[in-house]
């Protein structure tokens with residue numbers, strides 16, 4: 001589904017991704033871990049199409065299509081979703097209105113009819129239950145004045161509504177209490193299907209107890225330097241990154 | 250014969266002559282106190298002359314291109330009710346009054362509110378019927394000694410509206426004044442003058458809407474005087490959607506007494522050169538004034554909003570929010586003055602002006618001015634001018650919303666703080682339509 005090879009990206013003068021390779025197949029869950037500043041969010045942003053980053057080499061294929069050629073909105077319509085590490089506040093636009101616009105734009109891109117108000121509300125209700133989010137939150141300005149946890153939960157709500165093929169969760173677990181963590185994980189697990197895939201960026205093995213990954217990767221200095229089964233996460237939790245840094249050096 | 254513009258070499262001279270010729274046509278009316286005020290105003294205009302950019306209040310707004318033009322003053326129009334329909338605001342209900350090139354059009358207007366709720370009449374008719382009654386208020390609030398344009402209007406205004414709301418009346422239907430400049434044949438100038446008197450504990454909603462027809466230049470120099478008796482409440486909306494050949498200079502002068510509430514929203518959608526003065530005197534305890542503004546100059550449009558709040562008595566409150574969206578080579582000016590007089594202890598005064606600049610050639614000049622002579626007051630002011638938030642744009646695009654849509658949605662949301670103040674739904678729908686069209690252009 002997603003095939004990244006030798007990806008290189010810079011911001012300003014600074015090279016951040018230095019030849020990154022990653023293969024994600026439909027139905028899989030991949031966890032990406034790694035020390036602060038390694039380039040995890042950069043990878044997520046490059047995949048979503050943030051224009052601040054310049055891709056200087058390598059390729060990214062998504063379902064066989066050149067992802068790097070597409071505008072962010074086209075990537076979303078093709079089925080990519082990024083849950084932001086730091087969700088952005090959108091003053092004056094409610095989550096409901098925002099999502100309705102997003103969904104209907106995506107449907108338009110796919111040549112589908114827009115959802116009418118009744119269909120949309122029905123879907124909203126269903127997904128609100130799934131991630132246990134309150135109606136009052138959804139009618140407020142998107143993310144404005146939301147608590148850290150509310151922002152993260154709202155990201156998962158949006159994901160549930162948009163039902164992406166590939167979801168990239170950038171530290172969605174940080175700032176969540178245990179209950180919220182479980183809810184978020186459930187939300188992700190409910191979306192798990194043979195046609196979909198998930199990339200989970202996290203610092204904590206704890207999340208992976210709930211969202212059990214098929215693979216764990218270590219991203220360090222802009223490259224995937226180690227990959228392994230879910231047990232690798234336990235090893236990292238226990239030993240930290242020094243041994244990996246030593247291995248790479 | 251109305252003077253035509255070919256006959257004069259100088260606009261000021263044309264205006265002075267127009268006054269004298271008009272005076273000759275008057276009979277007994279020239280003896281009235283009201284006419285004496287007009288003469289004094291004319292003298293003031295003659296002495297002041299048109300302001301130049303050396304004048305502190307006109308630093309960023311140059312009227313040179315206005316006064317170089319020639320206009321037919323108070324010209325007649327052939328506009329028919331059918332032609333007017335293109336300018337109608339859909340679903341609008343209430344008291345709708347039309348003024349074409351400054352003249353009240355009784356046949357096109359509808360007054361629906363009963364007379365025990367409100368008395369609505371044209372200025373021309375009101376002066377004829379009761380010169381002293383009008384004279385008792387005319388020019389009592391809007392000072393013409395310092396302002397050339399107010400002086401000019403005071404001297405030359407022949408028509409407009411007089412609205413009187415008796416004590417305790419709730420005017421259920423809004424009053425919508427539609428000022429149409431018919432510039433299809435030649436350049437036209439008009440000087441509407443409105444007087445709105447709201448009695449004790451009465452409530453009314455008044456909208457002034459401005460449109461231009463045709464491609465010639467138009468010039469509206471309007472003065473509206475508003476007086477709120479104690480406990481009175483008024484919603485006042487000024488909506489401008491004129492052409493790129495339209496000049497608009499307007500002063501709204503509000504006088505408030507004890508515990509009166511005034512809500513203003515000034516929305517400037519289009520116009521070549523727009524100057525709005527909104528002056529409020531809070532001359533009563535617990536008087537409250539709310540001022541909202543939205544302007545969105547693009548192309549070469551220029552929109553200047555000057556506001557003045559004069560806190561003259563203790564315990565008064567004012568709150569002001571102006572928002573601008575500037576594109577292309579559009580220019581904007583916001584000048585917000587707050588006076589707190591020595592007696593006006595426990596004043597609360599808040600002012601904020603926020604702008605989004607979409608093009609490197611657009612400019613916004615902001616100037617908050619606070620003059621505080623009392624010590625126990627709460628005042629704040631802030632202005633921001635920035636670009637559209639890139640982070641927000643990317644966030645929206647990453648959810649599938651195309652860039653242009655995302656931009657429109659953000660700007661539209663930005664404008665909503667002001668638009669949501671307008672409580673007449675058909676007017677809000679109309680504004681939202683024009684704004685969406687302008688943002689997606």
Ligand SMILES: Nc1ncnc2c1ncn2[C@@H]1O[C@H](COP(=O)(O)OP(=O)(O)OP(=O)(O)O)[C@@H](O)[C@H]1O
Pocket residue numbers: 011012014016034035036037038039040041042043085
């Ligand atoms: N706009 C920028 N200008 C310069 N450097 C930047 C910019 N954005 C990110 N970087 C740098 O890129 C590197 C990678 O950042 P990134 O956010 O991808 O790290 P991360 O792996 O997600 O870290 P964390 O675990 O802390 O979230 C960091 O050194 C960061 O300082």
Ligand SMILES: [Mg+2]
Pocket residue numbers: 040041042085170171
């Ligand atoms: Mg990160």
